[in-house]
Every structure is written in C-alpha cells, then in structure tokens.
Amino acid sequence: MSEHHHHHDHHHDHDHTDPPSDLELRVKSLESLLVEKGLVDPAAIDLLVDAYETKIGPRNGAKVVAKAWSDPAFKKWLLEDATAAIASLGFTGRGGEHMKAVENTAKVHNVVVCTLCSCYPWPVLGLPPVWYKSAPYRSRAVADPRGVLKEFGTGLPEDVEVRVWDSTSEVRYLVLPERPANTDGWSEEQLATLVTRNSMIGVEKARTTDN
Amino acid sequence: MKAQLDELLALPRDEQGPVFREPWQAHAFALAVRLSEAGCFTWAEWAATLSDEIKAAQQRGDPDLGDTYYEHWLAALERLCVGKGLLDIADMLRRKEEWRRAYLNTPHGKPIELSAGQRR
Secondary structure (H helix, E strand, O other): OOOOOOOOOOOOOOOOOEEEEHHHHHHHHHHHHHHHOOOHHHHHHHHHHHHHHOOOOOOHHHHHHHHHOOHHHHHHHHHHHHHHHHOOOOOOOOOOEEEEEEOOOOOEEEEEOOOOOOOOOOOOOOOOOOHOHHHHHHHHHHHHEEEEEHOHHHHHHOOOOEEEEEEOOOOEEEEEOOOOOOOOOOOOOHHHHHOOHHHHOOOOOOOOOOO | OOHHHHHHHHOEOOOEEEEEOHHHHHHHHHHHHHHHHHOOOHHHOOOOOOHHHHHHHHHOOOOOOOHHHHHHHHHHHHHHHHOOOOOOHHHHHHHHHHHHHHHHOOOOOOOOOHHHHHHO
C-alpha cells in the first residue's frame, strides 16, 4: 500500500478495499476480540442475526393475537400468564421472559412505551420501529397519549380510557387488540393478516376487513 | 426466485425500511444478547447502561429520533465490556485499526481477513 493517487474524477483502486464506517469497525473489533476470548460463539451470533433479520417479526405476535381471538381458553391463559401462553407457541427468548398481555375493549385502550430506553418484546414483535425508539414518542406517549394516538390516525371517543404501560427490563407488554367486526368463521391464519405490529404496540387498531 | 422474494417480503420492516439498517447493527444487537445470556452481565445492567448512553447523547444535543439508537447501543456495549473487565480499551482500539488496515490491504472483491491487517 505504498501509493494512492487521488484524481478529481475519483476511481477506486482495485488493490485495496475501502474500509467501512467507524461504527462497523468498532463492532468488528468487539466481536473478534470477544470470540478470541471465548466469550461468544461466532456461529451463535450468526444464528441470532439471521433469526432477527429474517425470521422473527411481528408475525409471531400476530399468531398469538389470532389464537387468542379464536380460542377463549388460550385468551384466558394469555391474559393470566402471557409468558407461559406465548412460550407454548414456541416464541421464547431474550425480551420475552416476563410478558404481560393487556386487552383492548370498547372501553379501554392500551398503549405500550418504554420511557427509559426502548425495551421491547423481541420474540413476538421482532425489533422495534424507529419511532418507538425516539425520544418524542417515549416522552409524549406518557404525557399526551391521546395526541400521539391521533397522529397515528387512532381517534378514540372521550369515554374510552387510555392506559399507558411503561416497559422495563423486567416486564414487556403486548397489546391484545379488539377483534375486528365481520370476521366470524375466519381461520387463525386469516385473522393473523389483520394484526399489525402497531396494533400490538397499541398505537393503532387491528385492520378492518375492508382494507 | 419465488423463495428469494418470499424471504425479502418476510423481513421485519416498518414504514422506514428494515429495522436493522446495516448489518453492524444486527451484530451489535446479537453480541449484547449473547453476552447477557452467557452471564457476563444482567439484562438490568444492560438496560441501565443503555439508558445512560441515551441520556448522555441527548445532553450532547442528539435529537434522539431513533436513527442513532444502535450507535448508543454500541457505545453501551463497549462501556459494559470494559466495565466488566471483559475487554481492554487499548486492545479494542488496536483491533479496530487492524481491521481498517485489513480492508486497505485486501484487493477489492476479496474476503476481508483480520490477518491481512496484522501483517506489517
């Protein structure tokens, strides 16, 4: 690497590779040192990266909600012991150890936030969206939940009580949205298509059958 | 082709794209999860360190709109690894420089090996 010519019409030399961002180099540095010390197994890291990037998403949560809508016994279990009920479907792991499900009804609407950082139930919802991690959402969801809901297009009648649940490293919340009308006889698979990530955070309702 | 398309559609996304914008974010995420599972720190210690990093960034003027979240995550991870005596700052800096040199010493298109940055 003795010489580098920089022309105005910059073209890449083929005898080197441009280093990535400083952030990426820091992660590579951490990971390679931790692997050398035997503190992490590189295969386990790759597995986890792959799982979160491609396999886990809000779809796991949608299956939980659809089952609760279809099966009253499962719904009762979910509301009493969400951790066990969700684990019974095979959705376990970091961030899902202490789950609590909160049910939306005609009179109560639940919203989840994490005011401290961004605790989030990864095993059922995948990774949090950017807005969930933002300071404005974290503070305003508590100070003005109705205003935040309105920005998501969720207007609620005055007589509906809004409950805000602040996640911690100990407890993560999953909102059980109301089952949409006109879905009698729908299979769990069909119902799951109506369950959005935002409806399980509580900033929106589940999809209706006409959209 | 169909399978690839299905895989693409199945990626967790939100209105602003995939939840991990770059692979390094997924790696930083996975490292924290595995280290805590291995007992190197508790999840409560992790949450406290991360929220400290976020608060510090806000005080530095970061509008903290969620796009810098994994930068705070990485800073918290580095701080906890050093604080718990798992890693040494000098080693981390040296290793980062070795990786940077590994890129510079590797012809374009070839896999990047750390050893390429450790040779003089």
